[in-house]
Amino acid sequence: MNQWSNFTKGFFKENPVFVMLLGMCPTLGVTSSAINGLGMGLATTFVLVMSNIVVALVKDFIPEKVRIPSFIVIIASFVTIVEMVMQAWLPALFEALGLFIPLIVVNCIVLGRAEAFASKNSVGSSIIDGLGMGLGFSLALTILGTTRELLGSGKAFGLPIFSESYGMLVFVLAPGAFIALGYLIALINKIRRAG
Amino acid sequence: MGKTESSLSNMALTLITITLLTGAALGYVYKLTEKPVAIAKEKKQQEAIRLVVPEFDNNPAQEMYLIPTSDGDSLKVFPAKKEGKKVGCAIESISHNGFGGDVKIMVGILPDGTIYNYQVLEHKETPGLGTKMTTWFKPSEEDNVSKASGNAFFNWLFGISNNSGGGNTSIVGVDPTKTKLEVSADGGDIDAITAATISSRAFLEAVRKAWYAYTEIVDTHSSATTKEKNSQEGGMQ
Amino acid sequence: MNQKLVISPSPHIHSGDSIPANMYGVIIALLPALATSVWLFGVGALIVTFTSVAACVFFEWIIQKYLLKVTPSITDGSAIVTGLLLAFNLPTNIPIGLIIIGAAVAIGIGKMSFGGLGNNPFNPALVGRVFLLISYPVQMTTWPTPFASRLQYIDAQTGATPLSVIKEGLSNGQTIPELMERIPSYLDLFLGKTGGSAGEMAALALLIGGVYLLWKRIITWHIPVSVIGSVVIFTGILHLANPSTFADPLFHILTGGIMLGAFFMATDYATSPMSNKGMLLYGAGIGIITVLIRCFGSYPEGVSFAILIMNGFTPLINRYMKPKRFGETIKTARVQTSK
Numbered sequence: 001m002n003q004w005s006n007f008t009k010g011f012f013k014e015n016p017v018f019v020m021l022l023g024m025c026p027t028l029g030v031t032s033s034a035i036n037g038l039g040m041g042l043a044t045t046f047v048l049v050m051s052n053i054v055v056a057l058v059k060d061f062i063p064e065k066v067r068i069p070s071f072i073v074i075i076a077s078f079v080t081i082v083e084m085v086m087q088a089w090l091p092a093l094f095e096a097l098g099l100f101i102p103l104i105v106v107n108c109i110v111l112g113r114a115e116a117f118a119s120k121n122s123v124g125s126s127i128i129d130g131l132g133m134g135l136g137f138s139l140a141l142t143i144l145g146t147t148r149e150l151l152g153s154g155k156a157f158g159l160p161i162f163s164e165s166y167g168m169l170v171f172v173l174a175p176g177a178f179i180a181l182g183y184l185i186a187l188i189n190k191i192r193r194a195g
Numbered sequence: 196m197g198k199t200e201s202s203l204s205n206m207a208l209t210l211i212t213i214t215l216l217t218g219a220a221l222g223y224v225y226k227l228t229e230k231p232v233a234i235a236k237e238k239k240q241q242e243a244i245r246l247v248v249p250e251f252d253n254n255p256a257q258e259m260y261l262i263p264t265s266d267g268d269s270l271k272v273f274p275a276k277k278e279g280k281k282v283g284c285a286i287e288s289i290s291h292n293g294f295g296g297d298v299k300i301m302v303g304i305l306p307d308g309t310i311y312n313y314q315v316l317e318h319k320e321t322p323g324l325g326t327k328m329t330t331w332f333k334p335s336e337e338d339n340v341s342k343a344s345g346n347a348f349f350n351w352l353f354g355i356s357n358n359s360g361g362g363n364t365s366i367v368g369v370d371p372t373k374t375k376l377e378v379s380a381d382g383g384d385i386d387a388i389t390a391a392t393i394s395s396r397a398f399l400e401a402v403r404k405a406w407y408a409y410t411e412i413v414d415t416h417s418s419a420t421t422k423e424k425n426s427q428e429g430g431m432q
Numbered sequence: 433m434n435q436k437l438v439i440s441p442s443p444h445i446h447s448g449d450s451i452p453a454n455m456y457g458v459i460i461a462l463l464p465a466l467a468t469s470v471w472l473f474g475v476g477a478l479i480v481t482f483t484s485v486a487a488c489v490f491f492e493w494i495i496q497k498y499l500l501k502v503t504p505s506i507t508d509g510s511a512i513v514t515g516l517l518l519a520f521n522l523p524t525n526i527p528i529g530l531i532i533i534g535a536a537v538a539i540g541i542g543k544m545s546f547g548g549l550g551n552n553p554f555n556p557a558l559v560g561r562v563f564l565l566i567s568y569p570v571q572m573t574t575w576p577t578p579f580a581s582r583l584q585y586i587d588a589q590t591g592a593t594p595l596s597v598i599k600e601g602l603s604n605g606q607t608i609p610e611l612m613e614r615i616p617s618y619l620d621l622f623l624g625k626t627g628g629s630a631g632e633m634a635a636l637a638l639l640i641g642g643v644y645l646l647w648k649r650i651i652t653w654h655i656p657v658s659v660i661g662s663v664v665i666f667t668g669i670l671h672l673a674n675p676s677t678f679a680d681p682l683f684h685i686l687t688g689g690i691m692l693g694a695f696f697m698a699t700d701y702a703t704s705p706m707s708n709k710g711m712l713l714y715g716a717g718i719g720i721i722t723v724l725i726r727c728f729g730s731y732p733e734g735v736s737f738a739i740l741i742m743n744g745f746t747p748l749i750n751r752y753m754k755p756k757r758f759g760e761t762i763k764t765a766r767v768q769t770s771k
Contacts, residue, residue, distance in 0.1 A: 062209055063201040070213050077217035081224045088231035091239060166353050168533070168567040175566070179541065294730060321730075324569050352529030354571045354586060381604070390573045393603055 010136030017140035037145025041138025052130035055118040247303030248283040251275035288405035295319035325394030455509030461641035468634035474582025476524035485515030487535030517557035520631025534560040575627035599732040607676040642695035658715025659694035689735035710753035
């Protein structure tokens with residue numbers, strides 16, 4: 001596989017959120033604003049790239065039968081590192097994302113890439129795969145976050161676009177996440193079919 | 196993958212190695228972030244105190260002490276001093292009667308007993324209704340800034356009236372001995388948030404609790420200075 | 433759109449009715465409640481009803497013509513019914529912008545996204561209403577006082593509804609007997625002389641409309657009876673257990689949206705079960721969830737939520753309580769369900 005298409009597949013063709021419908025828990029849970037979506041996406045990208053590197057490095061030493069527990073330990077360690085670093089230097093984002101940071105561990109994208117890609121490919125390809133998938137995930141979360149923030153509170157990345165009192169509050173809440181995601185997936189499917 | 200055979204000893208060895216390595220890595224990162232985490236936490240508290248009392252130069256968090264209330268909570272009191280003189284104190288107060296749970300606020304009270312400012316620390320109120328408490332009880336200028344971006348036609352279309360903050364909603368600068376800190380529906384002097392009376396009631400309850408706690412300090416304090424040194428004073432310094 | 437195909441599963445259509453005939457029957461049945469609403473709230477009721485109906489028909493037309501590119505079917509009356517029901521679920525001082533958003537959500541999200549009439553799992557008018565309630569809670573919960581300002585629209589004088597009086601009073605430590613003094617008499621509640629949404633309070637007018645629907649066989653008795661019956665039984669038990677925190681059954685069926693919900697919204701063909709047994713179960717579910725929300729939830733009123741929740745259960749109920757097909761023996765029916 002050529003490296004460029006390996007990198008770009010995560011953005012559109014195999015987008016983890018809009019096409020593969022993976023990692024729905026953080027997708028629906030944290031995207032009440034664009035910045036939360038982006039922050040979550042980048043945190044996941046970091047974990048994804050690092051765990052892909054380590055898994056690709058150690059894949060030959062791990063016995064077949066304990067590969068899943070080994071991957072989980074590796075992923076969980078990186079998630080904990082992200083959590084501690086965020087708490088120290090980005091306390092505001094840490095508070096906004098809250099419970100969803102530790103939940104990156106169970107995000108099936110991370111384990112999915114480790115199992116499906118990094119454990120079968122070289123370190124270089126695994127980095128590119130992790131980066132592409134992570135950025136694709138970040139892109140999807142940012143789009144969803146921006147949509148919800150704009151419709152729900154009239155802002156984009158915290159900048160006021162129109163008065164907050166016109167916003168449809170439901171989009172900031174859980175039901176709005178489902179509605180917005182549903183229509184975004186419909187839109188992506190329409191583009192995919194046309195293209 | 197799978198170049199190592201899945202024998203028991205291999206599996207155990209692999210898992211032990213991995214957990215040891217990751218454990219060491221985590222320990223290292225923990226050491227690295229321990230201090231910044233503590234600083235970030237303290238900074239957040241300092242920020243909340245700074246917002247509700249006038250300028251100070253001491254460290255209120257170090258001089259913090261607890262005051263028990265009649266209903267079994269204890270409120271944290273942060274005295275703020277400038278050049279050794281008391282300029283006010285920030286009191287962390289709580290109400291358990293919010294619409295969605297506890298309402299935790301920080302209220303700043305000046306030495307003359309008036310309320311300087313407040314900050315909502317934690318709440319689980321309904322978005323769009325109870326959440327308005329973060330600005331509702333402040334003077335209306337602050338409220339109007341957020342409203343100014345709308346125009347008259349859209350305000351009419353969405354039914355947003357510009358004078359909704361015009362009532363008696365602010366608790367800033369209020370002297371609780373003269374103003375009754377209860378919602379007007381209950382015979383008080385403060386207008387409740389539109390369609391969120393329960394949240395308003397909880398908020399004002401927390402403010403009242405802070406104020407009662409404050410009056411207790413003043414009582415013990417004045418008795419301590421006018422009469423003899425009170426044993427309570429040790430806890431207050 | 434093939435209308436006959438869409439409605440054929442329903443047992444009500446066996447007489448050879450058409451969608452328009454049923455829909456216009458529903459509209460006629462809603463007229464007494466509309467008249468009551470205008471009598472109580474004046475010009476506001478007219479503005480809200482007209483805007484809502486016009487917006488629903490407009491969105492149905494524009495989505496069918498330009499987005500789905502099919503022949504618009506706005507003359508079948510279903511968009512008018514959705515518009516009327518949406519208006520009946522809104523306060524009569526609600527600003528026009530919100531009515532238009534509600535209509536767009538009701539038709540766009542509630543109905544057309546799922547493939548149009550007959551395919552929608554949830555009652556479109558209620559989808560629009562709940563969307564507005566969550567999005568604009570202030571505007572959706574300030575109710576005009578009847579008779580107070582019949583010539584005013586947005587600036588109408590407002591007051592609390594009986595259900596919100598009870599909810600707030602109880603949270604403030606008062607008891608039901610004390611609070612009952614602040615609530616209009618049961619006769620006034622029966623006639624609708626109290627604050628509330630445009631068309632939901634007039635129990636008498638809604639009963640007249642409901643009887644018309646039954647007489648014209650547009651609906652059967654199962655859903656209204658089981659909704660109201662389960663509310664009466666459940667609140668009766670609660671009231672007997674503790675009369676100081678739970679109001680009596682009569683209060684519960686005369687206030688809020690029980691009558692409107694039981695006769696007009698829970699009975700929507702596409703979103704309610706097909707078999708009689710299924711309808712009874714569905715109605716009982718609505719009644720019980722309504723009472724749970726009213727007595728133990730955070731909202732004062734729960735009919736809309738209850739109907740939407742039971743709409744969600746409808747496919748499940750249909751699966752286990754299939755109506756027997758004509759000419760089908762019991763044995764083959766059993767074989768089919770056990771598959």
